[in-house]
Amino acid sequence: MPQPQPNLTRRGLFGNGLWAAVVAGITGLSAYLFGRTKQAKTVWQIDPDKCVACGNCATYCVLELSAVKCVQVYAMCGYCDLCTGYLDPDPKKLDTGAENELCPTGAIERVFVEDPYFEYNIKEELCIACGKCVKGCEAFGNGSLFLQVRHDRCLRCNECSIAAACPSQAFRRVPADDPYLLKGAKESKPAGESKGIA
Amino acid sequence: MNRRSFLFAIVLAFLLSAPLLAVERFPPPDFETNYSFPTTTVPPPRVDQYDYIDAAVLLVALAVATLLIYRKRCRKGVFLLMLLSLAYFGFWRNGCICPIGSIGNIVMSIFDPAYTVPIVVILFFALPLLAALLFGRVFCAAVCPLGALQDLVIFRPLEVPRSVEHLLRLFAWLYLGLAVLFAATGAGLLICRYDPFIGFFRLGDHSSTLILGASFLIIGLFIARPYCRFVCPYGLILRQLGRLSRRFVTITPAECVNCRLCEEVCPFNAIDKPTAPWPQDQFVSDKRRLALLISLLPILVATLAFAGTRLDGILSRSHYTVQLAERVALEQSGVVPDITPNEILAFKKTGRTTDALYADAAAIRRQFRLGGGILGAFIGLVIGLKLITLGVRWRRDEYQAHRAACLACARCFEYCPVRKK
Ligand code: SF4
Numbered sequence: 001m002p003q004p005q006p007n008l009t010r011r012g013l014f015g016n017g018l019w020a021a022v023v024a025g026i027t028g029l030s031a032y033l034f035g036r037t038k039q040a041k042t043v044w045q046i047d048p049d050k051c052v053a054c055g056n057c058a059t060y061c062v063l064e065l066s067a068v069k070c071v072q073v074y075a076m077c078g079y080c081d082l083c084t085g086y087l088d089p090d091p092k093k094l095d096t097g098a099e100n101e102l103c104p105t106g107a108i109e110r111v112f113v114e115d116p117y118f119e120y121n122i123k124e125e126l127c128i129a130c131g132k133c134v135k136g137c138e139a140f141g142n143g144s145l146f147l148q149v150r151h152d153r154c155l156r157c158n159e160c161s162i163a164a165a166c167p168s169q170a171f172r173r174v175p176a177d178d179p180y181l182l183k184g185a186k187e188s189k190p191a192g193e194s195k196g197i198a
Numbered sequence: 199m200n201r202r203s204f205l206f207a208i209v210l211a212f213l214l215s216a217p218l219l220a221v222e223r224f225p226p227p228d229f230e231t232n233y234s235f236p237t238t239t240v241p242p243p244r245v246d247q248y249d250y251i252d253a254a255v256l257l258v259a260l261a262v263a264t265l266l267i268y269r270k271r272c273r274k275g276v277f278l279l280m281l282l283s284l285a286y287f288g289f290w291r292n293g294c295i296c297p298i299g300s301i302g303n304i305v306m307s308i309f310d311p312a313y314t315v316p317i318v319v320i321l322f323f324a325l326p327l328l329a330a331l332l333f334g335r336v337f338c339a340a341v342c343p344l345g346a347l348q349d350l351v352i353f354r355p356l357e358v359p360r361s362v363e364h365l366l367r368l369f370a371w372l373y374l375g376l377a378v379l380f381a382a383t384g385a386g387l388l389i390c391r392y393d394p395f396i397g398f399f400r401l402g403d404h405s406s407t408l409i410l411g412a413s414f415l416i417i418g419l420f421i422a423r424p425y426c427r428f429v430c431p432y433g434l435i436l437r438q439l440g441r442l443s444r445r446f447v448t449i450t451p452a453e454c455v456n457c458r459l460c461e462e463v464c465p466f467n468a469i470d471k472p473t474a475p476w477p478q479d480q481f482v483s484d485k486r487r488l489a490l491l492i493s494l495l496p497i498l499v500a501t502l503a504f505a506g507t508r509l510d511g512i513l514s515r516s517h518y519t520v521q522l523a524e525r526v527a528l529e530q531s532g533v534v535p536d537i538t539p540n541e542i543l544a545f546k547k548t549g550r551t552t553d554a555l556y557a558d559a560a561a562i563r564r565q566f567r568l569g570g571g572i573l574g575a576f577i578g579l580v581i582g583l584k585l586i587t588l589g590v591r592w593r594r595d596e597y598q599a600h601r602a603a604c605l606a607c608a609r610c611f612e613y614c615p616v617r618k619k
């Protein structure tokens with residue numbers, strides 16, 4: 001490796017020119033990228049239309065308890081008595097006992113509204129993002145239950161570990177000031193901000 | 199059969215015959231009671247305002263590090279600042295974003311027109327580089343949390359022969375090249391994926407990252423800062439900029455008296471000894487060898503470039519689209535796995551044709567062929583230039599900190615008996 005001489009003058013014109021060129025290169029690149037920047041900050045979010053509720057969200061998040069949770073968009077929900085996101089399709093006994101619930105952690109709360117309607121709420125502190133209810137709701141229901149990165153929990157990893165493991169490339173970076181991709185509200189949003197894991 | 203299971207069966211039968219894509223099968227009810235729909239909560243990103251504070255802390259830390267190294271020449275201060283940086287950037291801010299990983303974001307935003315890099319990331323990328331052009335690797339000395347963690351565990355550093363160091367550092371060059379290639383083609387952020395210490399900073403992560411980190415720390419007991427010296431791609435860039443730096447670390451505050459007291463103290467093997475006088479009789483053979491190496495350079499570059507283009511099959515398999523295309527092709531060819539993989543499910547959900555997918559995959563493969571060629575040429579250039587510079591004899595009359603290798607940790611300062619006049 002070249003060992004430049006301690007004497008500054010001997011570094012000569014070439015060294016100085018190179019130095020100036022590199023400084024200009026770095027600042028120029030930064031300025032160019034700065035000019036192109038559309039959003040100051042981005043966060044990770046799941047596109048519910050792409051997600052297949054594979055269960056990776058429960059295990060791949062760097063957090064012990066995944067930052068992804070199930071959310072309910074009430075305006076889309078059918079308030080069904082026989083909620084296919086709530087009940088096991090193959091119930092052992094015909095009641096709402098824990099063994100008949102689909103959710104492994106009992107994170108879905110069923111509240112009677114009026115005959116025959118029930119409201120379903122997600123108790124986020126219990127949800128592990130396994131996606132079982134999402135699958136059930138999407139297969140036979142309205143699809144009002146789906147997974148979202150909850151930003152009060154997410155650490156905003158530079159490369160989201162779940163995104164790297166997502167089989168459907170449902171993760172993408174979204175602007176931090178509009179950080180959710182809720183079903184039924186997306187029509188107004190421009191499609192395809194950026195590639196999933198990329 | 200009671201009422202519920204009967205209903206269940208009816209509903210199931212009805213729904214299974216319906217198309218599988220989500221439609222509003224059950225229109226939201228018109229409630230008779232005055233029930234109002236709750237709204238889905240949308241908690242904002244946490245500690246959002248930290249981003250710019252982070253950039254400010256980075257700038258201040260770089261400035262203080264420079265001051266401590268050049269003005270105060272104080273190892274204790276550098277060490278303290280290093281601990282503070284480790285606590286702040288590492289454990290408090292959980293390690294993201296860091297300049298090392300930002301290489302990926304920067305490259306990605308150059309090649310992917312849809313991705314624009316956040317301003318903070320630009321600052322994290324550029325500030326330590328500019329600092330290195332002015333004052334050497336002050337970032338590595340006391341600001342980088344990865345370096346700090348490794349610096350803490352240095353126990354009994356062994357001397358790695360220079361030639362072995364050169365060889366091992368080739369791995370870092372390859373890693374840098376691959377990281378750039380992967381980011382440019384959209385295959386992912388390699389550096390972030392294999393960041394060995396991020397698991398510690400988050401105080402828990404997947405066991406694989408923790409194991410990787412632990413192995414680096416165990417090696418680090420005897421080989422000081424192994425990640426910094428043989429892996430870190432950002433450190434590699436900083437090395438090159440350190441060579442051009444305006445000011446650089448000097449072991450002695452005044453004149454070296456060749457007392458040799460500092461000879462053994464650098465755990466990173468970054469102190470160059472004075473050279474023996476140039477044996478005159480070797481001059482001709484040295485010159486001939488140099489000429490040979492220089493003429494070898496283009497051959498090396500061309501060979502490795504060609505080899506690189508041959509790697510497109512293996513390399514491109516790291517890209518999601520190529521993987522997907524292979525799975526789909528496998529399914530189409532009749533090899534049906536027992537369970538439908540989620541990838542195929544997701545692909546069917548998008549409603550895209552297989553032809554479009556194959557075309558995409560082929561395009562990505564072509565990108566990898568080109569990229570692999572460039573990567574090969576680049577590695578060839580690195581090896582060639584390394585050989586050439588190794589063949590050149592440099593003259594030194596005193597003990598010096600190597601400009602590229604010196605991490606500016608300030609350890610050697612207190613060993614120099616010379617005081618400032
Ligand atoms: S990993 Fe992807 S497909 Fe699987 S549940 Fe999460 S977002 Fe959905």
Ligand code: SF4
Nearest residue numbers: 103127128130131133
């Ligand atoms: S079934 Fe899984 S995703 Fe749905 S609420 Fe329960 S834990 Fe969350």
Ligand code: SF4
Nearest residue numbers: 061154155157160161
């Ligand atoms: S960015 Fe990190 S914390 Fe957030 S969901 Fe992904 S892995 Fe979990």
Ligand code: SF4
Nearest residue numbers: 338342345426430433
């Ligand atoms: S070489 Fe890399 S990891 Fe080590 S201190 Fe420098 S930037 Fe950090």
